[in-house]
Amino acid sequence: MQLEMPTPELQSAPPAEADQSSDGQLSVREASKFFPSLTGDGEVCVFRDVSLDIANGEFVSIIGHSGCGKSTLLNIIAGFDQPTSGEILVDGKKVLGPGLDRMVVFQSFALMPWMSAFDNVRVAVRSAFPSWDSKQVAQHTTRYLNLMGLSDIGKKMPAHLSGGMRQRVGLARAFAVQPKALLLDEPFAQIDALTRGSIQDELVRMWDVAGATVCMVTHDVDEAILLSDRIALMTNGPEARIAEIVDINIPRPRTREQLIESEDYMRLRTRILRFLIDHNRRPTALDDTAHAMQAYPHSDENQPD
Numbered sequence: 001m002q003l004e005m006p007t008p009e010l011q012s013a014p015p016a017e018a019d020q021s022s023d024g025q026l027s028v029r030e031a032s033k034f035f036p037s038l039t040g041d042g043e044v045c046v047f048r049d050v051s052l053d054i055a056n057g058e059f060v061s062i063i064g065h066s067g068c069g070k071s072t073l074l075n076i077i078a079g080f081d082q083p084t085s086g087e088i089l090v091d092g093k094k095v096l097g098p099g100l101d102r103m104v105v106f107q108s109f110a111l112m113p114w115m116s117a118f119d120n121v122r123v124a125v126r127s128a129f130p131s132w133d134s135k136q137v138a139q140h141t142t143r144y145l146n147l148m149g150l151s152d153i154g155k156k157m158p159a160h161l162s163g164g165m166r167q168r169v170g171l172a173r174a175f176a177v178q179p180k181a182l183l184l185d186e187p188f189a190q191i192d193a194l195t196r197g198s199i200q201d202e203l204v205r206m207w208d209v210a211g212a213t214v215c216m217v218t219h220d221v222d223e224a225i226l227l228s229d230r231i232a233l234m235t236n237g238p239e240a241r242i243a244e245i246v247d248i249n250i251p252r253p254r255t256r257e258q259l260i261e262s263e264d265y266m267r268l269r270t271r272i273l274r275f276l277i278d279h280n281r282r283p284t285a286l287d288d289t290a291h292a293m294q295a296y297p298h299s300d301e302n303q304p305d
């Protein structure tokens with residue numbers, strides 16, 4: 001979904017080419033992940049032979065039931081963890097660890113609480129562009145805070161910001177580094193529904209300017225359809241896999257108002273919800289128990305003993 005009109009901040013922004021990421025082809029090649037089993041005997045395969053290619057500038061979401069390994073996969077793409085087998089490539093180069101070419105935005109915001117909003121972004125910009133002087137760093141930081149509608153709150157500490165504002169700072173920080181790939185782990189899960197809509201709009205506007213490849217994990221089917229070019233559907237773990245990749249061929253810019261009138265939207269929504277219902281099941285020893293019971297409150301009704 002995109003805004004029909006550019007904001008004043010965008011109109012006064014420097015030329016877009018200054019912001020374009022050079023490349024950003026992301027490839028997950030036959031990745032499998034095993035963890036030690038909770039019972040201590042052997043290992044459990046969370047997902048097996050997952051392959052996913054995301055083109056430069058593409059927005060791909062991953063949807064699947066709780067515990068299928070979405071965050072684990074995102075962490076592996078980020079380089080925080082390693083696959084047990086298989087590999088991750090960015091522009092054909094194997095990922096060996098975290099890097100500023102892949103910025104992660106977490107649902108828990110992950111801001112440094114002792115720094116102002118401005119400094120949270122500035123520190124990241126300074127790391128990404130070490131040859132810039134402090135004036136350039138400050139200008140770039142201000143520009144990205146403005147793009148997220150944060151021109152007035154730079155001096156505030158994270159504790160004094162709402163969840164929505166904190167996540168705006170998180171997104172400004174991630175985009176300001178101009179990563180090749182932006183990895184979003186349920187970025188709107190802790191934000192109320194009304195605020196979520198406006199931050200999604202800002203995310204799309206920023207994505208238009210920055211041109212980064214995006215991989216987002218979400219549980220929200222509507223959000224995924226609104227934002228994505230394609231949606232990867234994961235089966236349940238253990239041994240989860242990507243069962244289908246759904247093309248979202250709804251023209252951009254998209255608005256929520258248009259989507260709810262669109263037959264394509266209803267068809268895609270039904271298809272994805274049908275997949276999730278068909279793959280619902282009772283929690284297994286793989287799941288974090290409390291989280292799983294929340295996600296599958298009626299699992300006894302859905303599965304035979």
Ligand SMILES: Nc1ncnc2c1ncn2[C@@H]1O[C@H](COP(=O)(O)OP(=O)(O)OP(=O)(O)O)[C@@H](O)[C@H]1O
Nearest residue numbers: 035046065066067068069070071072073286287288
């Ligand atoms: N470091 C770890 N050691 C052992 N098991 C782990 C570890 N990290 C994750 N797991 C397990 O791997 C499985 C997948 O977890 P993951 O968080 O990736 O799932 P998810 O699909 O993102 O779930 P959710 O949607 O609830 O966030 C879970 O059963 C989890 O308990």
